[in-house]
Amino acid sequence: MTGGEYVAAAYGVVFVFVLVYVAIIAAKLVRLQRDTAELLELARRRELDG
Amino acid sequence: MTYLADVAALTRKDLRVELRAQDTLPAMLLFVLSTLVVFHFALPEGTGEDAAYGLLWVAIVFTALLGLARAWVPEQEHGVFDGLVLAPCDRSAIWVGKTVATLAFLLAAQVVALPAFALFFAPLDAVALVGVLLADIGICAVGSLMAAMAAAGRARELLLPLLLLPLSIPLIVGGVGSAISTEPERYLLLLALYDGIFAVLSWASFEYVVTES
Amino acid sequence: MSSAFSWIRGLPALATLAAGLIGLALLLSFFIAPEDGNQGISQRIFYIHVPIALTAYFCFGLGAWKALLLLWRGEERHDLESYVAIHQGTIFGLLTLITGAIWAKASWGVWWTWDSNQLVLFLTLFLFYCAYFMLRFSLPEGPRRSRSSAVYALFGVALIPVSFLAIRLAEDFIHPTTFTRDGPQMTGTMFTAFCVSWVAVTLLAYVLYRVELVGKRLHTDLRELREALE
Structure with missing residues (x-):
């Protein structure tokens, strides 16, 4: 490998890490959204019953 | 003065428990001697004395780990840990007592192991012995705190080496350096610095890791 | 419950700043800073x-x-x-x-x-x-x-x-x-590129830290909300 390719590899690794981090945060957000929707459903039903 | 009296009483308690049960010290002794024999076969012919000094430090650290893993077991098994924490003494005295007791066990094991090392492998001079003593103090001081932290968790025997090994790297550097370097003062200084910093840190933080609320 | 949201304030601005600085840092370190005489491109x-x-x-x-x-x-x-x-x-x-x-x-x-x-x-x-x-x-x-x-x-x-x-x-x-390594002989623009990169990466880490905290706090709040509702 040439010097340039090593530089690209170093920056690429960092980029991939940040990308994976964003993906993990996205996955967590989806879970939070699902939880919120569930709770909203629960609260609405409670309102209808009460 | 009551602080010192508390420490003395706690140390005496640990030594007496060990004298009765003989759980730890015989195991440490046998372990360190077996390790030295294993080293004879692990060191190929002509590797020289420096390699032997390196392995001696591996043996010392792992023997200390063996003793530290058992450090809080008597308290845990008999459920006296909470009582000890509630006892009307400064909690850091518990840590000092445990450190002194563990240090006593480690030194007792080394009284046999170091002459055996000198007999089997290479001579140890006075500077190297000072290095061993300083490193023992450091590893027992940090180790008895880490063992108390690990004792509260699941898999405490597994946890202690993971917590302690990265922390013991400066001790290994200082110990090996004091044994093989031509200017050992710097390494002894490093060991003394380590002991000072981490003993104060452990002494000050012990209270936080043993109280429940 | 407001604990999760009080942390968001200012976060979008910080994130935008971090993104801009990272862009600037990349520009500086690849196109503006000169090539190192000894190490060539790998110095980047x-x-x-x-x-x-x-x-x-x-x-x-x-x-x-x-x-x-x-x-x-x-x-x-x-x-x-x-x-x-x-x-x-x-x-x-x-x-x-x-x-x-x-x-x-x-x-x-x-x-x-x-x-x-x-x-x-x-x-x-x-x-x-x-x-x-x-x-x-x-x-x-x-x-x-x-x-x-x-x-x-x-x-x-x-x-x-x-x-x-x-x-x-x-x-x-x-x-x-030990072979001696020369300290980086940095020229002015090289040093600027380094400093901007440093600030950019630190800010990125801080933004990620805040985002992670918001997520974790939101998760705890939701768990408490569920316990209150059930």
Whole structure:
């Protein structure tokens, strides 16, 4: 490998890490959204019953 | 003065428990001697004395780990840990007592192991012995705190080496350096610095890791 | 419940600033800064490797500071903050090891060298902070876990200088003839590129830290909301 390719590899690794981090945060957000929707459903039903 | 009296009483308690049960010290002794024999076969012919000094430090650290893993077991098994924490003494005295007791066990094991090392492998001079003593103090001081932290968790025997090994790297550097370097003062200084910093840190933080609320 | 949202204020602006600075840093380090006379293009790894290493220290320091606040003031929220900061630091520490290995390969032809004190120190710290997570996940949740983790985090910042000193001393008997590395002869623009990269990476880490905290707080709030509703 040439010097340039090593530089690209170093920056690429960092980029991939940040990308994976964003993906993990996205996955967590989806879970939070699902939880919120569930709770909203629960609260609405409670309102209808009460 | 009551602080010192508390420490003395706690140390005496640990030594007496060990004298009765003989759980730890015989195991440490046998372990360190077996390790030295294993080293004879692990060191190929002509590797020289420096390699032997390196392995001696591996043996010392792992023997200390063996003793530290058992450090809080008597308290845990008999459920006296909470009582000890509630006892009307400064909690850091518990840590000092445990450190002194563990240090006593480690030194007792080394009284046999170091002459055996000198007999089997290479001579140890006075500077190297000072290095061993300083490193023992450091590893027992940090180790008895880490063992108390690990004792509260699941898999405490597994946890202690993971917590302690990265922390013991400066001790290994200082110990090996004091044994093989031509200017050992710097390494002894490093060991003394380590002991000072981490003993104060452990002494000050012990209270936080043993109280429940 | 407002605890999760009070943290968002200012975060979008910070994130935008971080993104802009990263763009600027890339521009500076690839197109503006001149090529290094000795090392050629591979010297440009410096602009990412060193800022990431410094950021990892920053995160470990932040985690220890929050740990100190927890022990000192006993406020439970510092536990989460300390944990998230150390989590970030460990990720950046791993990145330091990877980019450092690439740099070692590019300039000395080997993936790992015990001659680089910085790499050896990061390996030690990486192992130390991995043990932090083992400790944390093996203890039952509660004040004792918070305080044990905090004490361990404080040991970390004490270990950094002591280990650094030890590794410097160990060079003498592990490698009696160390090859000397010239300090980077940085020209003005090179230094600017480095500083902008440093600020950009630190800000990125801080934004990620805040985002992670918001997520974790939101998760806790939702759990409490569920308990209140059921």
